[in-house]
Amino acid sequence: MNQTSRFGDLHTKTYDIELLISGALVFGLSAAPGALDRFFDRWAARVDGLAAPASTYLYLYGQMIVYSMLATFVAHLFLRGYWIALLGLESVWSEGWNWDRLTIGPFTRGQLQRRVTSLSEAINKADDRASVIFAAGALLVVVSLHSLVIVVGAMVVGLLVEAATGLPGATSFFVAIALAFVPMVVLPLLDKKFGRRFDPQSRAGRAFNRAVGAGMFLSPLRWMAPLQFMFQSRIGERKLSIALGTAATVVATALLMGMLFRAGELRVDGWRYFDPEPTSASIDPRHYRNSGVERDGRRPTIDSDVIDGPLIRLYLPYRPRRHNPMIAAACPQLAATVAEGRAPDNAAGAACVGNLYKVSLDGMDLPASYRFTRDAASDFVGVLAYVPTDGLAPGPHELTIDAPGGNAEAPREIFKIPFYSVVK
DSSP, X not given: OOOOOTTGGGGGGHHHHHHHHHHHHHHHHTTHHHHHHHHHHHHGGGOOTTHHHHHHHHHHHHHHHHHHHHHHHHHHHHHHHXXXXXXXXXXXXXXXXXXXXXXXXXXXXXXXXXXXOOHHHHHHHHHHHHHHHHHHHHHHHHHHHHHHHHHHHHHHHHHHHHHHHOOOHHHHHHHHHHHXXXXXXXXHHHHHHHGGGXXXXXXXXXXXXXXXXHHHTTOTXXXXXXXXXXXXXXXXXHHHHHHHHHHHHHHHHHHHHHHHHHHTSOOXXXXXXXXXXXXXXXOOGGGBTTSOSOOOSOSOBBSOSEEOSSEEEEEEEOOHHHHHHHHHHHOHHHHHHHHTTOOOOHHHHHHHHHHTSEEEETTEEOOOOEEEEEETTTTEEEEEEEEEOTTOOSEEEEEEEEEXXXXXXXXXXXXEEEEEEOOO
């Protein structure tokens, strides 16, 4: 039997604490999705090995936590606002509404009277629903935070295994996550199905009990049991699973759609005759360093769309996750130097990265000498080539950058960078 907590009647006044927390969280987290997007864009393309999948998982769980909190506590604020509106009406007309003065049909009235009996009951229900939504938000946050902790723990395990044995850290990372979910998911399911067959005092029963106890060390129930058990016992395990699954699906869908919008895969604008990923050249300000747009360092760039000097400075990005395996295959001597722990030769490395690209000017192959550089605007590393403009006729020209895909088998990316030469 559950007993009343030592806080007595404080539960009747939780609304002011709920409003304070919800308001602060919604205000504080309103800029968090954009900040996480920028942080991920800035750092995800710089890493390889274990850090590549780990950064993606951290980003996804971080965004799910933020979206869950925003959706839940915005809904809570709306419900509390509705509740406050009802309270205000009760202070003006304490007797509530008069059914006899409502011009509605008898069947509609009968349906409504079964659902809305009085103003005081509507106020109490609104208060209860707001508190339940607040608790549901806390439950979602705890689940997401626990998953985030598991990912961080698996990343640490992967780094340690890689340092101790030389095994690929990414493999160790995924194995660690799988092993973490065994005690959290498999053991409770086995206990639910076969636990009653064991004698708690038998050797097998004691061993199984110790295994379940060890599994509880990683289980989120250590933190969310009070919240989950209240929902599970009051609304039913099936309804709780459906509600949590629906909430997770909605949040994941919103996150996925946001990623697709950012990548340009989804559009809601009316520019139906404009292709954002054209096969022919178009002026994309992200390819020109003087355009003023924010650069992420992952796109080839030149100085300007109007060239009036003797040289074009062509920047090509060095993307570790994408390029490192290709560099190891294309430049084995450089890879052997790094594997031996010696400092790499920057000149050889820049040439190797540059040769992964195929660059042409007006359809003619463009041989170039590359040097490593750091893009000042994005703080991203790449290679730089100086392309002479001698012999270029005044007028429009086009650079074509044939870039390697995500791996050796992936389709290559084609960037077309038009510019206008005014050199005489």
